Amino acid sequence: MCLAIPGKIKSIESQYDGLVRIAKVSFGGIIKEASLEMVPHAKVEDYVLVHVGVAISVVDEDEARKTFQYLKEMGEVEEELNISEMLPDDI
Template structure:
């Protein structure tokens, strides 16, 4: 199943020759990049829902925590952890 996962924006930068606003987003200990093109008002410290690498909405901290806890409870966060491990280079 593919869900939108809540995360906290840790930093923002422009990439691709300054044309795309990207963020480093923290998801319970895992950091991933996400486009902020759909949420132009998002800023560092905001919580966003991220779907397939794109932040689709800004949410408040309480809602983000509740949603993340529920996703952990039903085992959907495992997929995020597994995919983050695939992103890392093989040390061998």
């Protein structure tokens, strides 16, 4: 199943002579890159929903935290971020 996972933008860089904006996004401490092409107004410290490496919307912090927690409880976060081997057994 593919889901959009909420994360917090930690940094943004421009690539290809400024044509593409890529963010480093933190998902509960796991950092992944995401394209900001669908959310050109997104900035550092914003929370975004990321689906297959693309930020698809900006969300408020409370909504992001609730969604991340629900997905974590369902076990979906590990699968979507491919991090299950990095997590302790008790999660």
